[in-house]
Amino acid sequence: MATFFSPIKVGNVHLEHRVVLAPLTRFRATRSEHVPVVPLVKEYYEQRGSVPGTLLVSEATFIAPEAGGYSYVPGIWSSDQIKAWKKITDGVHAKRSYIFLQLWALGRTATASVLTEEGNYPLVAPSPISLSGSPSDAPAPRALSIAQIDRYVGFYVQAAKNAIEAGFDGVEIHGANGYLIDQFLQDVSNTRTDEYGGNIENRSRFGLRVVDEVVKAIGAEKTAIRLSPWGRFQDMKMHDPIPQFSHFVSSLVESHPKLAFVHLVEPPPIAERTDVKHLSKIPEESNDFIRKIWAPRPLVTTGGYTREDALKVVADNKGALVGFGRHFISNPDVPFRLEHNLPLTPVDRSTIYTPSDKKGTEKGYIDYPFSEEFLKERNSNSKAHSVPEERHVVESAVLVGLVGLIGFQALSWWRGSR
Known part of the structure; x- marks a missing residue:
C-alpha cells in the first residue's frame, strides 16, 4: 500500500513523495508585458521546491495575449517570458525538484477592458453567455468561430512548446474552474449547435483536441490536465456532470493512457471550507467516478485537505497525489512538515x-x-555531503605527494646511475 511519503513516477519524473504544489495565481508578473518578475518569482518557486523530489505546478499562465484578460499574470508567448521562466525552472531543478507550467485561456471570464487595453482583443467564449454579476456596460462574449477555435488550439500547442524551451518538465492544461475549456465542456456555458456543442461528444471536442495536439507536440508524459466537474465558481456546474466528464476522461484513457496525470478539484464543501473533517458531506458529489476510470494512473486531487484526509486518500487510491495551495503558500517546506506532523503556519x-x-x-x-526542524536536517545533510568532497581533496593531495616522491626517487636513481 502506498503512503503519502512514498515515491511515485509521474510522466518522465520520479517524485520522492505525493505532496504537490497546486497552481496559485499570485500576480507577481509585470502588469502588461506579463513577464515573471525575477529574482522574486524565482525565489518563490525555489523555496517551494526545497524538499527534493517535489512536483510544483506553476501559477496559471496565459497562452497568448488575446487568451488573457488580467493584469500582472505571466505569459508564455514572448522571448522575455521564456527567458524569465528558464531562470525559474533552473532554480527549481537545482533544488532537485520538478515543475509543470499550467496553460490558461480565460474565455468569458476575462476583463474586457484589459483585453481592449492590451490589444483591442474581443471577449470570447463558446457561446454569447455573460457571467452573472458582470458590469452593465460590459460586452457580452462573442461565440468563437471554427477558425478562431483552430487558432486557440494552436495557441495551446505553441505555449506547450515554449514551456519545454523554458525548461519545464511538462504542462498542465487548465480545464477547470469555469475557464475556456471548462466553458466548452459544460452545457451551462455551451449552447452551440455545431460540432463543438449540443451533446456530450461535441462539448468534449475542443478540450480533447487541445490535449491531442499538445501531446503530439511535446509527448503524453509531459502533458496533464486539470478538471473540476462539481465546481460552481463562475456560474459553472451542469445539472449532472458525471456523463460529460466520464466521457471526457474515458477518451483520455483510450487516446493517451500515458498522460502524466489528471488533476481534479474536489467538490464542495471540501473546496470551500477550511474546517472539513471528511472528504465530502454530499455523497452524490464525488470524483470517485473519475478515479475509477483513470486508475491506477497518477491522479492529483486538490481541495482544502487536512493531513489526515491526505493520508487517507493516498492510502485508499493507487496513484494518488494531493495538491496543497494555501498551506504551500505559508509553509514552503510543507512536504517535510506533513511528513513529520509539524504545525502549519x-x-x-x-x-x-x-x-x-x-x-x-x-x-x-x-x-x-x-x-x-527542516533547516536543521538540511544543514545536517549539507555537512554530510561535504565530507566526501573534503576527503577527496585530501586524498588527491596525498596522491600528488606520493607521485612527487616517487618521481624524486627515480630522478635520484637516474642521476646516481650515470
Missing part, C-alpha cells in the same frame, strides 16, 4: 494577490519561514 490572505509593482509585494510571498 496560517496564511495571510491579505498578501496573496499583492501585485508585483506595489510596495511590499515580497510580504506573504517569499518571507514565510521554514521550520527549524
Whole structure:
C-alpha cells in the first residue's frame, strides 16, 4: 500500500513523495508585458521546491495575449517570458525538484477592458453567455468561430512548446474552474449547435483536441490536465456532470493512457471550507467516478485537505497525489512538515494577490519561514555531503605527494646511475 511519503513516477519524473504544489495565481508578473518578475518569482518557486523530489505546478499562465484578460499574470508567448521562466525552472531543478507550467485561456471570464487595453482583443467564449454579476456596460462574449477555435488550439500547442524551451518538465492544461475549456465542456456555458456543442461528444471536442495536439507536440508524459466537474465558481456546474466528464476522461484513457496525470478539484464543501473533517458531506458529489476510470494512473486531487484526509486518500487510491495551495503558500517546506506532523503556519490572505509593482509585494510571498526542524536536517545533510568532497581533496593531495616522491626517487636513481 502506498503512503503519502512514498515515491511515485509521474510522466518522465520520479517524485520522492505525493505532496504537490497546486497552481496559485499570485500576480507577481509585470502588469502588461506579463513577464515573471525575477529574482522574486524565482525565489518563490525555489523555496517551494526545497524538499527534493517535489512536483510544483506553476501559477496559471496565459497562452497568448488575446487568451488573457488580467493584469500582472505571466505569459508564455514572448522571448522575455521564456527567458524569465528558464531562470525559474533552473532554480527549481537545482533544488532537485520538478515543475509543470499550467496553460490558461480565460474565455468569458476575462476583463474586457484589459483585453481592449492590451490589444483591442474581443471577449470570447463558446457561446454569447455573460457571467452573472458582470458590469452593465460590459460586452457580452462573442461565440468563437471554427477558425478562431483552430487558432486557440494552436495557441495551446505553441505555449506547450515554449514551456519545454523554458525548461519545464511538462504542462498542465487548465480545464477547470469555469475557464475556456471548462466553458466548452459544460452545457451551462455551451449552447452551440455545431460540432463543438449540443451533446456530450461535441462539448468534449475542443478540450480533447487541445490535449491531442499538445501531446503530439511535446509527448503524453509531459502533458496533464486539470478538471473540476462539481465546481460552481463562475456560474459553472451542469445539472449532472458525471456523463460529460466520464466521457471526457474515458477518451483520455483510450487516446493517451500515458498522460502524466489528471488533476481534479474536489467538490464542495471540501473546496470551500477550511474546517472539513471528511472528504465530502454530499455523497452524490464525488470524483470517485473519475478515479475509477483513470486508475491506477497518477491522479492529483486538490481541495482544502487536512493531513489526515491526505493520508487517507493516498492510502485508499493507487496513484494518488494531493495538491496543497494555501498551506504551500505559508509553509514552503510543507512536504517535510506533513511528513513529520509539524504545525502549519496560517496564511495571510491579505498578501496573496499583492501585485508585483506595489510596495511590499515580497510580504506573504517569499518571507514565510521554514521550520527549524527542516533547516536543521538540511544543514545536517549539507555537512554530510561535504565530507566526501573534503576527503577527496585530501586524498588527491596525498596522491600528488606520493607521485612527487616517487618521481624524486627515480630522478635520484637516474642521476646516481650515470
